Amino acid sequence: MDREVGTRGSALGDVERIYRAWGRHPHLYAAQDLLTFLGRHRTIRRAAARALHVTRGARVLEVACGTGRNFPYVQEQIGADGRLVGLDYSHEMLGAARSLVADRRWRNVCLLAGDAAELDVGSGHFDAVLCVLGMSAMPRHVAALRRCRDVLRPGGYLSVCDAQLFSGRLSKLNPLVRDLYVPTTGWDPHRDLVRDVEQVFGSVQVERFNAGSFFVASAQKREVESDRVQQGVMPQTLDSTIPPDGQQ
Numbered sequence: 001m002d003r004e005v006g007t008r009g010s011a012l013g014d015v016e017r018i019y020r021a022w023g024r025h026p027h028l029y030a031a032q033d034l035l036t037f038l039g040r041h042r043t044i045r046r047a048a049a050r051a052l053h054v055t056r057g058a059r060v061l062e063v064a065c066g067t068g069r070n071f072p073y074v075q076e077q078i079g080a081d082g083r084l085v086g087l088d089y090s091h092e093m094l095g096a097a098r099s100l101v102a103d104r105r106w107r108n109v110c111l112l113a114g115d116a117a118e119l120d121v122g123s124g125h126f127d128a129v130l131c132v133l134g135m136s137a138m139p140r141h142v143a144a145l146r147r148c149r150d151v152l153r154p155g156g157y158l159s160v161c162d163a164q165l166f167s168g169r170l171s172k173l174n175p176l177v178r179d180l181y182v183p184t185t186g187w188d189p190h191r192d193l194v195r196d197v198e199q200v201f202g203s204v205q206v207e208r209f210n211a212g213s214f215f216v217a218s219a220q221k222r223e224v225e226s227d228r229v230q231q232g233v234m235p236q237t238l239d240s241t242i243p244p245d246g247q248q
């Protein structure tokens, strides 16, 4: 069973409505990747996972994990000894993620339902936090970024991958891009996510793709925040949602 964390805000109703439909049609969601990433979904998703700067055995949280499209790339980085926690607000998107986890027989993945802005999974617990196409679609994304920072251990990395409007000659396409994605994904193309990550973390490194319409922004949690860290093992509340070997 997924655990419910956090509370609901007003705009979360839109998230629920939009992603109920996508979560019920995960193959359609997977197909739209081709268009969204202009055919470079593997390259860009893998770049986002590499920007986590983790090694085998790491504990990674994916915020707004959706149907689990990034899980294979995170697994490449952390291996079977690592731990991957996926959080999403939409039960339907999580349902699709759960099927993927079962199909791939991953025993190191735990799924949680909740609002990223109310994330409460233990301070300093994770080696890295990933968010792909989530920060541009969620209400209260700056609060979510702060929560991501809080759950990271000092020295751990946040990797945010998202889309933005074209600039230069391709900006002619922007009205079409807006009409296609704003109503169907809840995308807010006017957020300056790179700036927001920089403000919350104090610095940011950016890699750009697809004529600047995609970016991976990575930021490291400063070591100086170490006094807020709780060292220790994975909290029981998380571990308990991972099925024992042989059960899925």
Ligand SMILES: C[S@@+](CC[C@H](N)C(=O)[O-])C[C@H]1O[C@@H](n2cnc3c(N)ncnc32)[C@H](O)[C@@H]1O
Pocket: 015, 019, 063, 064, 065, 066, 067, 068, 069, 070, 087, 088, 089, 090, 093, 114, 115, 116, 117, 131, 132, 133, 134, 137, 138, 139, 185
């Ligand atoms: C465009 S999808 C991206 C899914 C996945 N990260 C990917 O790369 O395919 C946006 C996701 O953000 C989730 N989401 C939106 N607001 C959220 C919130 N406040 N807390 C957690 N998840 C949220 C939606 O339910 C949806 O699954």
